[in-house]
Amino acid sequence: MTLSSWKEFFHSNIKNLNEDSSLRLLQLPLILIHFLSAIFFLKQDFLGILTKIERRICWPFFENCLAYTRFSSFQSQVLFSSYLFLALVCIFLFFKKSKHSLSLLVFLEIFKLLIQSIDYRFMGNYHFMPHVFTLVYLLAHNKSVWLRIWLASFYWSAASLKTNPEWLAGNSLSFRTPFGFTEPLPYFALLVLLIEINVPFLLLSTKSKFRHSALFIFLIFHLVSFYWVGFFYPMVMVCLLSVFLIIKNQEPININILWKDKIAFIFWIFFIFNQMRNISDFREFSLNGYQRLYSLNMYDASSECMGFFLAKSGNSWEQIPFVNHLAVRVRCDNVIFWQQARNLCREKNGNTTWSAYLYSRLGSDTSQTRIESEVDVCKKL
Amino acid sequence: MQKTLVLFLFCLNALVVTYFFASLSYLGDKRKTNLGATVSPQEFLHQGDLSSDLGAENDQVIFRGGMTREGRYEISSERIKPKLSWSSEKINAGIHSASKATPVADSTGVYVGTDLGYFYRFSLDGEIIWSFKTDSFTQGIHGSAALDKDSVYFGNYKGYFYKLGKATGEIRWIALLTEGIGSSPTFWNEDILISAEYSTHRQGLVFSLDRRTGKKIWNSQYFGEQVHSSPSIDRKNRIVGVGDNKGVFHGIDLLSGKTKWTWVGYEPIKSTAVVVGERFCFTNWEGKLICLDTNTGQMDLEIKIGSKSQSSPAYDGSQFLYFTTTAGDLFKVNLTDKQIESTVPIKSSKSRKNYGMPSPIILQVEQKNYFVVTPCFDRFICFYDSKLKLHTQVDVSGIVSGSLGVYRDHLYGLINNGGVFKIQLY
Numbered sequence: 001m002t003l004s005s006w007k008e009f010f011h012s013n014i015k016n017l018n019e020d021s022s023l024r025l026l027q028l029p030l031i032l033i034h035f036l037s038a039i040f041f042l043k044q045d046f047l048g049i050l051t052k053i054e055r056r057i058c059w060p061f062f063e064n065c066l067a068y069t070r071f072s073s074f075q076s077q078v079l080f081s082s083y084l085f086l087a088l089v090c091i092f093l094f095f096k097k098s099k100h101s102l103s104l105l106v107f108l109e110i111f112k113l114l115i116q117s118i119d120y121r122f123m124g125n126y127h128f129m130p131h132v133f134t135l136v137y138l139l140a141h142n143k144s145v146w147l148r149i150w151l152a153s154f155y156w157s158a159a160s161l162k163t164n165p166e167w168l169a170g171n172s173l174s175f176r177t178p179f180g181f182t183e184p185l186p187y188f189a190l191l192v193l194l195i196e197i198n199v200p201f202l203l204l205s206t207k208s209k210f211r212h213s214a215l216f217i218f219l220i221f222h223l224v225s226f227y228w229v230g231f232f233y234p235m236v237m238v239c240l241l242s243v244f245l246i247i248k249n250q251e252p253i254n255i256n257i258l259w260k261d262k263i264a265f266i267f268w269i270f271f272i273f274n275q276m277r278n279i280s281d282f283r284e285f286s287l288n289g290y291q292r293l294y295s296l297n298m299y300d301a302s303s304e305c306m307g308f309f310l311a312k313s314g315n316s317w318e319q320i321p322f323v324n325h326l327a328v329r330v331r332c333d334n335v336i337f338w339q340q341a342r343n344l345c346r347e348k349n350g351n352t353t354w355s356a357y358l359y360s361r362l363g364s365d366t367s368q369t370r371i372e373s374e375v376d377v378c379k380k381l
Numbered sequence: 382m383q384k385t386l387v388l389f390l391f392c393l394n395a396l397v398v399t400y401f402f403a404s405l406s407y408l409g410d411k412r413k414t415n416l417g418a419t420v421s422p423q424e425f426l427h428q429g430d431l432s433s434d435l436g437a438e439n440d441q442v443i444f445r446g447g448m449t450r451e452g453r454y455e456i457s458s459e460r461i462k463p464k465l466s467w468s469s470e471k472i473n474a475g476i477h478s479a480s481k482a483t484p485v486a487d488s489t490g491v492y493v494g495t496d497l498g499y500f501y502r503f504s505l506d507g508e509i510i511w512s513f514k515t516d517s518f519t520q521g522i523h524g525s526a527a528l529d530k531d532s533v534y535f536g537n538y539k540g541y542f543y544k545l546g547k548a549t550g551e552i553r554w555i556a557l558l559t560e561g562i563g564s565s566p567t568f569w570n571e572d573i574l575i576s577a578e579y580s581t582h583r584q585g586l587v588f589s590l591d592r593r594t595g596k597k598i599w600n601s602q603y604f605g606e607q608v609h610s611s612p613s614i615d616r617k618n619r620i621v622g623v624g625d626n627k628g629v630f631h632g633i634d635l636l637s638g639k640t641k642w643t644w645v646g647y648e649p650i651k652s653t654a655v656v657v658g659e660r661f662c663f664t665n666w667e668g669k670l671i672c673l674d675t676n677t678g679q680m681d682l683e684i685k686i687g688s689k690s691q692s693s694p695a696y697d698g699s700q701f702l703y704f705t706t707t708a709g710d711l712f713k714v715n716l717t718d719k720q721i722e723s724t725v726p727i728k729s730s731k732s733r734k735n736y737g738m739p740s741p742i743i744l745q746v747e748q749k750n751y752f753v754v755t756p757c758f759d760r761f762i763c764f765y766d767s768k769l770k771l772h773t774q775v776d777v778s779g780i781v782s783g784s785l786g787v788y789r790d791h792l793y794g795l796i797n798n799g800g801v802f803k804i805q806l807y
Contacts, residue, residue, distance in 0.1 A: 165404035306425035306557040318514040
């Protein structure tokens with residue numbers, strides 16, 4: 001495609017997004033997700049994460065993030081307030097039917113990505129999925145088809161990643177037990193899996209009664225999931241699911257229609273391929289944060305681990321713990337482990353020799369299945 | 382098309398449900414606990430240099446003198462003139478109310494853990510040779526270590542169990558077993574036994590580990606309550622005995638880890654039982670001295686001692702037990718007559734300190750010629766003869782809530798809010 005054809009594509013795309021009433025209406029849930037994200041970031045101790053650089057966890061391939069992401073308390077507050085303010089302004093512009101709401105939505109997407117790039121703890125599939133969804137909304141040709149198939153794909157990939165003994169044993173749910181009973185947990189896990197396999201097919205049906213039934217099932221599903229995952233994840237999914245109410249043209253989907261938008265199709269296949277990689281060795285992909293990124297963290301197992309750093313200085317030894325009192329999804333994450341190793345190497349004096357050890361396993365395993373080990377680690381980092 | 386899809390989904394769902402039940406069956410034994418999926422022995426193991434020499438039984442130093450926990454040590458002569466030889470810098474902060482660790486010593490030095498989470502090797506002259514700061518919660522280390530020929534073993538209050546080389550403190554292996562270890566290990570052949578507990582779910586159990594590799598040989602069933610006391614072994618009947626915080630005493634098969642019997646009391650058992658013949662004898666918070674048959678768990682002695690105790694009894698090798706109570710008395714009990722022989726106060730009337738913790742030891746010249754030694758009167762170590770007549774006191778300038786270690790006519794202790802000290806007997 002030439003530059004002029006790209007320009008033409010963007011212009012027609014923007015025109016389509018502003019003039020098609022249902023596509024325009026879809027901006028609202030996407031903007032709402034930014035508002036919810038701001039609240040979620042605050043709950044994640046956004047200000048603390050930005051200001052306490054000694055605890056900063058850089059993303060893989062951006063290990064020198066500290067050189068670029070130092071914030072004072074005032075700067076952190078300005079950053080957060082700006083993001084929240086812009087989300088509110090965007091909602092206002094939307095209701096004022098201003099065309100600038102779309103531009104601001106794009107700006108919010110970039111803003112959020114930049115915020116997430118500051119610290120690895122701002123990861124999560126509840127962020128990745130709206131990013132993908134917004135990208136498809138902005139750029140795909142046949143938006144009504146791709147938005148629906150992507151959402152269904154999110155559920156199917158989540159289901160495929162749950163088809164393993166670890167999930168089916170209920171371990172990933174066991175950190176909260178309804179009324180203290182653990183026996184029903186495996187059956188809850190099975191029910192989740194069956195819903196994620198079957199209900200997306202109903203969502204993609206051309207018959208409205210099936211679609212509405214599916215939406216109702218997912219609404220209940222996400223409502224119940226509040227108990228385990230908090231407010232943010234279910235509300236993001238409900239926002240994304242609104243595409244099935246808002247889009248009027250719920251045409252049937254088949255491979256020929258998908259193939260017409262080749263770039264979108266390749267992107268989608270790439271996503272499916274990375275989910276399939278996880279299935280081939282779910283234990284490795286569940287415990288390895290670097291590998292989970294490829295699949296956009298669609299599945300995070302309940303993991304347990306022993307991690308520590310050993311410092312030797314003269315005749316003294318010191319065992320320093322791997323700080324893993326984080327959320328379930330990252331508490332044994334080797335990305336965080338190696339970042340902590342880098343921080344220790346940077347802070348401690350030159351006479352100290354450091355070694356790093358991380359042993360992890362899935363909740364249903366009885367012995368460690370993954371080992372990260374490095375003697376004299378500072379020489380290698 | 383729709384029919385094909387419905388058929389496909391039906392088959393897929395059937396497969397998934399079949400896989401589900403197969404998974405449950407596969408996992409059922411692996412995570413079989415009486416708690417559900419949330420708690421299981423951690424079983425994390427880091428191995429370093431495994432080339433250690435375990436030595437022979439006479440190379441071993443264990444809390445209370447051995448696996449039977451008699452607290453009895455031989456000395457050269459009855460003409461003792463105890464005096465303080467040295468005391469180290471402060472290494473304990475007085476954190477947590479449990480009894481502090483007892484130093485253990487052999488020819489290579491003195492080994493002890495602190496409530497700040499440090500483990501030290503001192504020379505016999507009181508110099509620090511190496512230190513190891515463990516990853517621990519605020520309670521640090523309260524259990525006493527065990528020594529074999531070239532390694533030291535101890536646990537801490539984060540559930541780590543360590544084997545370090547005595548020479549330099551290098552790691553042989555580290556096992557993460559539970560959420561807390563406050564007890565002292567004992568050896569059985571090439572195995573090592575330790576009791577451990579969980580704080581988030583009030584549970585306790587005993588582990589047997591391979592001393593060489595750190596790998597688990599067995600763990601007992603969960604006790605239903607935390608366990609602070611250390612396991613004792615009746616070698617003849619191959620039974621491990623340990624009490625828990627609910628007051629239940631457990632008799633566990635030494636080779637398999639299976640519970641053979643339990644004796645149910647109603648108040649915590651914090652003391653370590655002494656093995657007297659084929660009986661486990663211990664004190665409890667109900668204010669009693671109890672002895673149980675090691676084979677059956679049947680109680681064959683129950684003596685009321687007036688106030689609660691968590692002192693581990695010392696056994697003179699014939700018929701007497703010695704222990705202390707919270708009221709501040711040192712007791713001598715006759716096991717043959719099944720009665721209290723005598724008591725002496727070890728607490729001044731003005732003191733408000735809790736004295737139910739120190740565990741006396743016996744320094745023996747001949748069978749009937751020995752001294753009973755216990756921390757006393759807030760800051761002293763008292764030496765009594767076998768009739769509980771005070772022979773002498775040594776001022777160590779602090780409370781000792783644990784017991785005393787013995788090596789070649791020298792005693793070693795750790796002050797609650799202070800350092801290690803050494804008392805020479807001659």
